[in-house]
Amino acid sequence: MRVGNSYDLHNLKMGTGFYLGGILIPCQYQVEAVSDGDILLHTISEAIIGALGLGDLGEWFDETNKKINSQLILKKALTLMAEQNYQISNIDTTIIIDEPRLQKHKKAIKTNLQKLLQISAEKINLKATTTEQNFPNIIQSYTTLLLLKEND
Numbered sequence: 031m032r033v034g035n036s037y038d039l040h041n042l043k044m045g046t047g048f049y050l051g052g053i054l055i056p057c058q059y060q061v062e063a064v065s066d067g068d069i070l071l072h073t074i075s076e077a078i079i080g081a082l083g084l085g086d087l088g089e090w091f092d093e094t095n096k097k098i099n100s101q102l103i104l105k106k107a108l109t110l111m112a113e114q115n116y117q118i119s120n121i122d123t124t125i126i127i128d129e130p131r132l133q134k135h136k137k138a139i140k141t142n143l144q145k146l147l148q149i150s151a152e153k154i155n156l157k158a159t160t161t162e163q164n165f166p167n168i169i170q171s172y173t174t175l176l177l178l179k180e181n182d
Contacts, residue, residue: 032116032177034081036073039170042127048169050125050132051139051156052101052146057130061169064093068100070125070139073173074147075100075107077121081177082114104146111177118149119176124157126170132158 042048045060049068061067076087084090091103111117121143125132132139140156147154161168 031119031179032081032083033174034077034079034177035172035174036076036080036087037170037172038069038072038076039168040067040069042167042169049100050135052142053135053138055130055132055135059129064096065091065098065103066100069169069171070123070143070173071100071104071146073123073171074121074143074175075103077173077175078107078111078118078177081175082110082116084110101146108147115180116177117180118147118153119178120153120155121147121149121173121175122155122157123171123173124159126159126161126172127168128160128163128166131160 041062042059043062044058047054047056048059048061049066051070072087079085136156140151140154143154144151
């Protein structure tokens with residue numbers, strides 16, 4: 031049994047939307063990032079890498095990976111997990127953003143995470159909250175997950 035945890039933060043700027051959990055969230059913002067900026071896939075990927083004791087996301091993907099699709103980052107983390115014969119027991123994640131409100135997008139995000147992670151819905155908990163307008167130009171993500179050794 032291994033526990034992984036990750037936190038990420040990105041600035042927001044004016045734009046036409048951003049990706050979250052592999053789903054396009056149409057809005058007046060975009061995420062400032064080296065990659066495509068999918069902060070949720072970043073924290074899930076890094077939590078997996080951390081649980082495996084393999085460092086952090088920056089050790090696997092650096093500044094040369096400009097505009098990389100975060101689903102490729104997740105795919106690498108899942109490959110590393112499979113190579114060590116682990117599987118995801120559960121994921122608990124929190125997204126913090128003031129605007130847009132994420133409630134209406136949560137079901138689509140969770141459904142896409144099920145597909146990307148190849149796990150059932152009850153293994154994924156997705157929460158969204160705000161900073162009460164204290165930090166209106168950022169998006170944050172916290173992810174904690176539990177990995178179990180296969181066939182244990």
